[in-house]
Amino acid sequence: MNFESTQERSMIRSTAEAVAAEYGPEYWREKEENEEFAQGFWDELGEAGFHGLLVPEEYGGASMGMQDMGLAMETLCAEGCGMAGTWYLVLTAGMAAVGIRENGTEAQKEKYLTDIATGERNFCIGITEPEAGTNTLNVATRAEKDGDEYVLNGQKAWITFSDRADNMILVTRTTPLEEVDRGTDGISLFIVDMDTPGIDVSPISKHGMNYSKSCEVFLEDVRVPKEDLLGEEDEGWWALVDMLNPERIGFAAAGTGIGKLAANTAIEYANDREVFDAPIGSHQAVSFPITKAYARMETAALMREKAAWLYDQGEECGYETNVAKATAVEAGIEAVKQSMQAFGGWGYATEYDVERWWREINLTRLAPVSQQMAYNHIGQQLGFPKSY
Numbered sequence: 001m002n003f004e005s006t007q008e009r010s011m012i013r014s015t016a017e018a019v020a021a022e023y024g025p026e027y028w029r030e031k032e033e034n035e036e037f038a039q040g041f042w043d044e045l046g047e048a049g050f051h052g053l054l055v056p057e058e059y060g061g062a063s064m065g066m067q068d069m070g071l072a073m074e075t076l077c078a079e080g081c082g083m084a085g086t087w088y089l090v091l092t093a094g095m096a097a098v099g100i101r102e103n104g105t106e107a108q109k110e111k112y113l114t115d116i117a118t119g120e121r122n123f124c125i126g127i128t129e130p131e132a133g134t135n136t137l138n139v140a141t142r143a144e145k146d147g148d149e150y151v152l153n154g155q156k157a158w159i160t161f162s163d164r165a166d167n168m169i170l171v172t173r174t175t176p177l178e179e180v181d182r183g184t185d186g187i188s189l190f191i192v193d194m195d196t197p198g199i200d201v202s203p204i205s206k207h208g209m210n211y212s213k214s215c216e217v218f219l220e221d222v223r224v225p226k227e228d229l230l231g232e233e234d235e236g237w238w239a240l241v242d243m244l245n246p247e248r249i250g251f252a253a254a255g256t257g258i259g260k261l262a263a264n265t266a267i268e269y270a271n272d273r274e275v276f277d278a279p280i281g282s283h284q285a286v287s288f289p290i291t292k293a294y295a296r297m298e299t300a301a302l303m304r305e306k307a308a309w310l311y312d313q314g315e316e317c318g319y320e321t322n323v324a325k326a327t328a329v330e331a332g333i334e335a336v337k338q339s340m341q342a343f344g345g346w347g348y349a350t351e352y353d354v355e356r357w358w359r360e361i362n363l364t365r366l367a368p369v370s371q372q373m374a375y376n377h378i379g380q381q382l383g384f385p386k387s388y
């Protein structure tokens with residue numbers, strides 16, 4: 001790893017700053033209040049080239065890696081977009097692009113990657129189920145072969161953007177858990193067209209990020225052609241892992257990005273606001289907690305760079321990715337919490353945005369991997385017995 005900033009990285013940073021300057025806190029406050037999808041921002045991400053960052057050049061993308069994507073996401077989040085900087089990229093431009101790039105057939109790459117790069121096609125990712133929860137190996141959505149088709153039946157929960165996505169990468173079982181030697185066997189992924197008959201979507205009312213809908217998805221006798229299988233039948237777990245590490249790197253970028261946005265906003269406020277004849281920022285009780293959280297975010301961001309670098313080299317990166325995600329989220333949450341404290345009562349007012357960032361960053365400790373499960377993984381790598 002080398003810390004010299006390349007021309008490409010400077011360009012990513014400056015482009016992300018320019019996009020965030022146009023789609024700043026006021027824009028997101030309005031989208032959140034109106035519970036409206038941010039189509040303008042989505043289109044702008046396409047024009048800026050961010051949807052195609054991970055797509056190979058031959059399919060219209062930039063052939064860049066997760067280190068670049070992490071930088072784009074963190075900069076968008078930190079410069080004014082908050083969670084949306086990761087949220088609007090991680091599912092389609094992150095997970096779907098990587099999943100298809102790494103495991104798709106030539107026909108799938110041609111069909112999907114070009115549209116992903118332009119922003120014309122958006123994906124949702126169907127992993128979580130109400131019963132299985134965190135234990136993905138326990139998914140019960142079945143895919144049964146019937147001639148040249150598979151028939152899908154099951155239920156997913158919390159599937160973000162499934163109300164409007166063109167496609168879903170769906171995690172199923174082609175062989176039930178009871179019939180496989182290892183739990184990781186018997187899982188298969190499909191690229192499902194969301195217009196296929198038998199799919200029903202129902203939004204879940206939620207705490208934050210209401211500029212997106214996260215929904216229950218019901219699948220009843222949904223018939224898909226065998227060409228929509230992503231990767232090998234029964235071996236989808238490994239294709240899924242290819243997508244989960246980028247997702248965690250994206251959430252590490254969100255943790256430090258939202259945290260930095262809140263901290264920078266609070267620092268400006270703390271220089272301005274006077275109540276005892278001095279700016280409140282001159283009291284170390286106000287400045288130190290934010291400063292300490294900032295220092296921790298800087299360290300976590302370095303770990304994200306390392307995890308992403310390993311991923312881009314095709315190396316094992318599970319440990320580093322979980323360390324980056326867990327530490328970025330802890331530091332980011334502390335930064336938002338202490339920034340809200342610096343705003344006093346105004347931290348509770350929607351017009352100062354910090355209460356929205358608090359709602360946004362709360363998600364990062366629950367998903368896509370909870371903090372406990374990230375630490376379970378790290379602890380196991382350190383030598384503790386497996387606890388899940």
Ligand SMILES: Cc1cc2nc3c(=O)[nH]c(=O)nc-3n(C[C@H](O)[C@H](O)[C@H](O)COP(=O)(O)OP(=O)(O)OC[C@H]3O[C@@H](n4cnc5c(N)ncnc54)[C@H](O)[C@@H]3O)c2cc1C
Nearest residue numbers: 125126127128133134158159160214367368370372387388
């Ligand atoms: C806004 C939002 C958007 C989402 N978007 C998507 C999406 O697009 N696609 C998708 O597939 N999913 C999505 N999710 C789902 C998210 O990934 C899950 O909520 C998450 O994986 C946890 O599952 P669960 O809610 O069922 O929790 P549970 O599995 O019921 O866990 C509950 C708690 O117990 C803890 N726990 C469980 N087992 C252990 C253990 N062995 N050791 C320690 N602690 C443990 C967990 O960490 C958690 O804190 C989204 C969730 C939210 C809230």
